[in-house]
Amino acid sequence: MSKNSFAGMNCPIAQTLEQVGEWWSLVILRNAFCGMSRFQDFQQHLGISTSILAQRLGKLVEHGILLRQASATDARIVHYRLTEKGRALYPVLAAMTLWGEQWAPNPQGARLALVEKATGLPVAGVGILAADGRKLQPEQIETVAGPGADDKTHALIRIREETA
Template sequence: MAKRRSLAASPCPVGRSIDAVGDWWSLMIVRDALDGVSRFSDFLASLGIAKNMLSARLRTLIERGIMETVPASDGSAYQDYVLTEKGRGLFPVIVALRQWGEDFFFDSSEKHVRLIDRADRQPVRRLELHAHDGRLLRAEDTLVVALDTAEPLA
């Protein structure tokens, strides 16, 4: 098996982000935390992950500043795992993955969970990327450039 190479010093924000999150289990933990899960035992039950794997992923998410531990909200001796501001910043990423999954991995008649607005219980609008002037952008409308130049990266 190939050894994982760190992308922490990559000039690409996507590479650095993937390096920080680590793997799909970590994204599933973040998904659950966004849904209100905060106890180790609840993550364990929701994900069906081995205890040692969950412990390792939570430890990594804490080390990378995505989650933190706080005293349990019910006053018990337990600790809660909660998202930091950096972790809550993954919300649009999770929504984008959710919407992409709805588009490409479910048959039209297949039942699945749906994200709704808590206030009016209506489905959340599709994520869209807009230009500074409000135009809807597609991938072919964008260009990646180095910050110190307007030249495209090869």
């Protein structure tokens, strides 16, 4: 495992970061969720170099998060569309948006608000729900090892158990 890769780490968070953890990837996905799909639009809006953008888009396509499609009207134009796997990242970006507004605010006021289209009301937040729909706090959740857990995972779980 190199310093720049989590590929060899047996952890779902590390494996998620391996696919979307590079900082440009998350803002590219933010823009994709806002409807942006063309390379030149991403490049112009983000001010990112074309080589870095091409690398990041390529990695997101490689991991099945974005789909690269030729335009139906002009084959020279390429669109990058969110896949089901990519759309599943929305709660992560929504949580980061809400966290950023609360814990890294702009002194002039909110930069973004998440509201329900049908009502215009703010979303209540992003959280972990129990099977019956109750919102759970971190101290109400226990992490247990699954069949794919390795020795490091078991050690991490033991640390949590010992400090509980």
